[in-house]
Amino acid sequence: MIRPLTPLILAGMLLPPAAADASGKQPAQDAARCPAPETVHYEAGRYRAPVRLDVGSGSGVWASTLQPNAGSPRHFSSALYYGTLAAAAPSTGVLVNCSYALHGGTEVDLAYFDRQTPDTQRNLIITLQRPSRWQLDQAPAPGQDQFYACSRSEDIRSAADCAFEPLRLE
Structure with a gap:
């Protein structure tokens, strides 16, 4: 499905990926997902x-x-991510946002902000649980x-159908 990138990305919510984390922290064991509406x-x-x-x-x-x-969310619309390495793009990348259709007829995009850095968006690096559900956006x-x-x-x-495993923040 091809659709234009959301205004949220154009407004600067997408950050360039940093180099891989050298801390050696093991990936999370539990699946996560965008929030329920x-x-x-x-x-x-x-x-x-x-x-x-x-x-x-x-x-x-x-x-x-x-x-x-613009009203409360009616339902989950989509989740968007981008690959950090061409070789790993089909399964691992940066979660950009979660989108919801609102009762007012528009959509809203939500990005993740960590409690330790609430005013700074950081890249949420993820591995997809079901890569076949994620399609090339454009x-x-x-x-x-x-x-x-x-x-x-x-x-x-x-959102549960678009589950991912959070790996780290950059």
Whole structure:
């Protein structure tokens, strides 16, 4: 499915990947996912959902950019990630955001912010649980990373269908 990149990415929420983590930290053993729509709420000009992940401080928040309240989320729409290495792109990359259709007719994108650095977005490096559910979002420009989306469809009904394993924050 080809669709234009969300305005959130264009607004600077996508960070260039850093070099691989040399700390040797083992990957998390539990699958994670984008937050369920019922956990997303509007507060102080942003959509937010608290989360516990086995990376960084262990907890944080999924948050949107500042925006007007357009109603509560109706359902999960998609998750977007990009490959950090061409050879690893089909299964490992940076989770960019989780998107939700709102009752007001628009969509909202949420990105992960760790509790230790709440004002700084860091790259959430993940491994996909079911790579076959993630499809090339659009052809990459020469020399650019590939974007993949796990989008709501007949086979993908919830964020749980787009599960991933958090590896680390960069």
